[in-house]
Amino acid sequence: MYSRTYKAIVSVPPLLWVGIFLLLPYALMSAHSFWAVRDGFVVHQWNLHNYQTLFSNPVYVRVLLRTMRIAGAVTLCSLLLGYPLAYYLSFLAGARKELLYQLVIVPLWVSYLVRGYAWKTILGSDGVLNGFLQYFHLTREPVGFLLYSPFAVVLMLTHIYTPFVFLPIYAALEHIPRPLVEASQDLGAGPGKTFLHIILPLSVPGVLAGATFAFALSLGDFLAPLLVGGASGTMIANIVQSLFGAAYDWPLGAAISVCILLITVSLFFVTEAFEKRWSLK
Amino acid sequence: MTANNSIRRTPLLTAYATLVFAFIYLPIVVLIIYSFNRDGVGGFPPRHLTLDWYRQLFADSALLDAVLNSLLVAAGAVALSLVLGLLAALALDRATFPGKTLFRRLVLLPLILPGIITGLSLLMFAVFAGAQLSLLTVFLGHGTALISVAATELFAGLQKMDRAQEEASLDLGATPLQTFWHVTLPNLRLPLIAAGLLIFTLSMDEIAVTFFLIGRNNTLPLEVWGRLRRGITPEINAVSTLVFMLSVGLIIIWYRVRRRAVHGDVN
Numbered sequence: 132m133y134s135r136t137y138k139a140i141v142s143v144p145p146l147l148w149v150g151i152f153l154l155l156p157y158a159l160m161s162a163h164s165f166w167a168v169r170d171g172f173v174v175h176q177w178n179l180h181n182y183q184t185l186f187s188n189p190v191y192v193r194v195l196l197r198t199m200r201i202a203g204a205v206t207l208c209s210l211l212l213g214y215p216l217a218y219y220l221s222f223l224a225g226a227r228k229e230l231l232y233q234l235v236i237v238p239l240w241v242s243y244l245v246r247g248y249a250w251k252t253i254l255g256s257d258g259v260l261n262g263f264l265q266y267f268h269l270t271r272e273p274v275g276f277l278l279y280s281p282f283a284v285v286l287m288l289t290h291i292y293t294p295f296v297f298l299p300i301y302a303a304l305e306h307i308p309r310p311l312v313e314a315s316q317d318l319g320a321g322p323g324k325t326f327l328h329i330i331l332p333l334s335v336p337g338v339l340a341g342a343t344f345a346f347a348l349s350l351g352d353f354l355a356p357l358l359v360g361g362a363s364g365t366m367i368a369n370i371v372q373s374l375f376g377a378a379y380d381w382p383l384g385a386a387i388s389v390c391i392l393l394i395t396v397s398l399f400f401v402t403e404a405f406e407k408r409w410s411l412k
Numbered sequence: 413m414t415a416n417n418s419i420r421r422t423p424l425l426t427a428y429a430t431l432v433f434a435f436i437y438l439p440i441v442v443l444i445i446y447s448f449n450r451d452g453v454g455g456f457p458p459r460h461l462t463l464d465w466y467r468q469l470f471a472d473s474a475l476l477d478a479v480l481n482s483l484l485v486a487a488g489a490v491a492l493s494l495v496l497g498l499l500a501a502l503a504l505d506r507a508t509f510p511g512k513t514l515f516r517r518l519v520l521l522p523l524i525l526p527g528i529i530t531g532l533s534l535l536m537f538a539v540f541a542g543a544q545l546s547l548l549t550v551f552l553g554h555g556t557a558l559i560s561v562a563a564t565e566l567f568a569g570l571q572k573m574d575r576a577q578e579e580a581s582l583d584l585g586a587t588p589l590q591t592f593w594h595v596t597l598p599n600l601r602l603p604l605i606a607a608g609l610l611i612f613t614l615s616m617d618e619i620a621v622t623f624f625l626i627g628r629n630n631t632l633p634l635e636v637w638g639r640l641r642r643g644i645t646p647e648i649n650a651v652s653t654l655v656f657m658l659s660v661g662l663i664i665i666w667y668r669v670r671r672r673a674v675h676g677d678v679n
Contacts, residue, residue: 132579133506137588142503145496145559149518152556156533157521159540212432219429223422231433233663238436240659242617244633245652249439252446252644259442262456293436322422344524351526354619358640368528375532375624385536388529395525 157392163385173381181386191370191387198367201284202349206296208289209345210338213296217337218330221304232301239294247358250287254278254359279361287355292348296341303337304330336406343402347395367391440656447649465650475651478635485551485631486615490608492555497562497607498600504563505570520564522557527620530557535624546627553625554615561614562607569603602673609662616655 167176185191216235224231238246253259254277261273277283307330315325353368360366367387374384446452450460469475500519504512522530534553535545543549577599581591597604619633626634632655636648 132575132582134588138503138507138509141499142507142509145500145503145519146509146515148496148556149500149515149559152534152537152552153518153521156530156537159536160529160533163536212435215425215428216432219425223425234433235436237660237663238440240613240663241440241656242633242652244617244619244636245443245655246439248636248640248644248648248652249443251640252649253439253442255644259446259456266456290435290439293432347524348526351528353528368526371528371532375535381536384532388532392525392529395529396521399524 160385160392161389163382164389166382166385168380168382171379181383184383185386185390191367194365194370195367195390197281197365198350201281201288201364201366202346204285205288205292205349206342206346208285209292209296210342212289212293213341214300214334214338216293217297217301217304221301235294235297235301243291244354244358246291247287247355250283250290251278251359254283254286278359279364281360281364283359283361284355284364284366287359288345288349288352291355292345295348296345299340299344300334300337303334307333332409335409339402339405339409343398347398350394351391443649444653444656447646447653449646452644452646465646468647469650469654472647474630475632475635475647478630478632479651481547481629482616482632485547485554486612488551489554489558489615490611492551493558493562493611494604494608496555497559498566498604500559500563501566501570504567520560522621523560523564527618528624531621531624534621538625544627545625547629547631549625549627550622550631553621554618557618557621558611558614561611565603565607565610566600569600573599602670605669606666609666613659613662616658 163173164181165177165179167174167178167180169176220228220231220235251258255261256273256275256278258278260277261270264270264274311329311333312325315329316322320328351368352366353372356364356366356369368391371384371387371391374380374387445458447465448461448463449458450462450464451458500515503509504516509515531553534549534556538545538549573596577595578591581595582588586594617633618631619637622631622634623637630638632651636651639645639648
C-alpha cells in the first residue's frame with residue numbers, strides 16, 4: 132500500500148544520516164586501531180602493533196581483568212537486589228504495585244552524575260556516613276576505606292543499574308501466566324518448588340537482558356572510577372580516556388575501544404540467542 | 413482467588429524489598445537534605461537549614477549559562493532525533509532495503525554501547541571532518557545517539573497501529589502526505605511525547621558522550637563535573653535537587669498526558 136516514493140522518502144534520510152554519523156565514526160575508530168603514532172601525529176600506516184601492545188602489556192591486561200571483575204560484581208549485586216524486588220512487586224505487592232513500580236522508575240530519571248556525586252558525599256572521610264558513625268559513637272576515627280576503592284565503584288554502579296536490571300525481570304515475571312503458578316500450587320508444590328520449577332525458568336530471558344545491560348555498561352564506565360574509584364578503582368575505559376588525552380596515543384586507545392565494542396556486541400548476540408531459546412512461545 | 417493471594421506473604425521478602433527501596437533512595441534523600449544544610453556537605457546530623465545555596469545558585473552566572481546550554485542542546489536533540497527516529501521507524505516498519513538488519517542494529521548501537529565508545533568515535537569523526545568542538549557537535553552527538561530511543565518507541569507505536577485507517581484514508585482519495593499528517597502522525601502522538609520527554613531528560617543528563625565533544629561552552633553536567641574536581645559545595649546539591657524536581661515534573665506530565673489519552677479513547 133505504500134508507494135516506492137514513500138518508501139524512499141522514509142528510508143533514505145535516516146540511512147544516510149546513520150551511515151555518516153554512526154557507521155563512519157565507528158569505522159573510523161576501527162581504522163585508527165590499525166594505525167600508528169609518530170612524532171605526536173597519527174600516521175595511516177596499517178599494522179597490528181596496538182593489539183600486540185594491548186595483550187602483552189601486563190598493566191592493560193590487569194586493568195582489563197579488574198574491569199571484568201567489577202562489572203561482574205555489579206551485575207551480580209544488581210541481580211541480587213533487582214530480582215527479589217521484581218518478584219515482590221509482581222507477586223506480593225497487591226494494590227500498591229503500580230505506585231511501587233513508579234517508585235523504581237523515578238531514580239532512572241535522576242542524573243547519573245548527581246547520583247555518583249551523592250555517593251561521594253555519603254562515603255567520604257568527612258562525609259555523611261562517617262559523620263553518622265561518629266555521632267552515634269560507633270567509630271572514633273573516620274573510616275577511610277569507603278571512598279576511592281573498587282568497593283565504592285561497585286556500590287555506585289549497582290545503585291545505577293539495579294532499576295535497569297529490575298525492569299526486564301519485572302516484565303518477564305508479569306508475563307508468566309498466573310494459572311500456571313496456581314496449577315503448580317494446587318498440585319501440591321510449595322512456594323519454593325513453584326519458584327524453582329515455574330517462575331525462575333520463565334524469568335530467565337528477563338534476567339539475561341538485565342544482566343547483559345548492566346555488565347556491558349559497567350564494562351565501559353569511566354566516570355564512576357573518576358568520581359569514587361581512586362587509583363585502585365581504575366578501569367579500562369579510564370586508560371582509553373587518558374590515551375585520548377594526556378598520553379596522546381589515539382591508535383592504542385582506539386584498539387582498546389574496539390575490544391570493548393567487540394565484547395559488548397558479542398555479549399548481546401549471545402544473550403539474544405539464549406533469550407530466543409528460553410522464551411515462552 | 414488469584415495467584416497473588418495464594419503465594420504466602422513472607423515478611424522476610426517484604427523487609428528485603430523495603431531495604432532495596434531504601435538503598436535506591438538513600439543518595440537522593442541525602443542529596444536533597446544537604447542542599448539545605450548551612451554547614452556544607454557531610455557531617456551529621458545536618459543542622460541550620462538554609463536557602464542560601466539556592467540563592468547562590470541563582471547568582472551564579474556560569475552555572476546558569478550551563479543550564480541554558482543544556483536546555484538548548486536538549487531541545488535540539490529532541491527535534492533531530494524525533495524526526496530521524498520517526499523516519500527510521502517508518503522505514504523499518506514499511507520499507508524493504510538491503511542491509512535492513514544491519515541498519516536496525518546500527519541505530520540501536522549507541523543504546524547498548526558504553527558512552528565512551530560512541531563519544532570517542534564521534535570525536536574522531538569531528539576531527540576527521542575538521543569540525544570545531546562546540547555545542548553544535550554536542551547537539552549532533554546527542555541527536556544521533558538518541559535516534560535509538562526515538563526509533564524504538566515509535567516503531568513499537570507503529571506496530572500497534574491499525575493500518576486499515578491509513579488504507580481507508582488513501583482509498584478515500586487523501587494524498588500520502590495528507591494521510592501521514594492526518595492519520596499516521598496523530599496515531600503516534602503518545603509515543604512521540606514519551607520519546608520526546610525521555611530524550612530530553614537523557615540529553616540534559618548526558619555526560620559520557622558530551623565529555624569528548626564539548627568545546628568551550630559547558631553543558632550543566634560538564635559544569636558540575638568540573639566543579640566536583642575543585643571540591644564539593646552544597647550549591648551542586650541545590651542545582652541537582654532542582655534538576656531532580658524537573659525530572660519528576662516531566663514524569664508527572666507524562667502520566668497526566670497518558671491518562672487523558674486513555675480516558676479519551678474510552679469516551
